[in-house]
Amino acid sequence: MTPTRKAITMSTVPFVVESRGAGVAQDVTVGGEHAHRFAADTYPAFGGADAAPSPLAYTLGALTSCNQISAQLVAKDLGIRLGDFTFRAQGDLDPSVFVTGAEGNANFDTVEVTAQVETDAEGEAFDHFVAELERRCPVTQLFRRSGIAYSSRWEARPLPA
Known part of the structure; x- marks a missing residue:
């Protein structure tokens, strides 16, 4: 059984x-x-x-901090060790809908996240870790499901000795 x-x-x-x-x-x-x-x-x-x-800056900050929180939860489940994180999130916004009322979408057009994390995970284990943390991160899912062009690039860095 x-x-x-x-x-x-x-x-x-x-x-x-x-x-x-x-x-x-x-x-x-x-x-x-x-x-x-x-x-x-x-x-x-x-x-x-x-x-x-601005509220838009807070949304990007919520995205990076939620990714870091999600990473801690996933790393615990996978037995992965983590150290420091560095993030950069950029959202590109066409303000014409927001400011002038033009037709279209008032959301970001694109959001790009780059992240570096100190970890003992490598290769496929690191790729699985990233996929799982992004799947479980509520704020990442808000962005992904909103229809914007969302992308992320994660880089593993060695843990300090």
């Missing part, structure tokens, strides 16, 4: 933010055991004062 993997049942985890603002600037409070606060604004070309990151 082949052993079967027991399904883990988890309850839904609510993520809640509450915010207040005027004009295009906003103060956001993240609910939870430890409330966190952050501010959002935008570039002057979009009516802001550039006093805080």
Whole structure:
């Protein structure tokens, strides 16, 4: 008889933010055991004062940080060791829909992620690790399923001795 993997049942985890603002600037409070606060604004070309990151910058930051969190969970499951990460995420946006109301898609046209991670995984093991972390990362899946041209390039670097 082949052993079967027991399904883990988890309850839904609510993520809640509450915010207040005027004009295009906003103060956001993240609910939870430890409330966190952050501010959002935008570039002057979009009516802001550039006093805080824009929501679009936060989405790219959410993408890189969620990939790093997902990588930790997947590495634990696969028995892979990880060290430091370096990310670069770029989203290309045609602002004509957003700013002037033109017809089209207000989303990013493309998003490209490059990542370097210190790890003991190599070759096919590293490729499997990346595929699995991107499959399990909620923010990566938001981007992939949105219909934009999404690409990522991951590079394994040796763990320091």
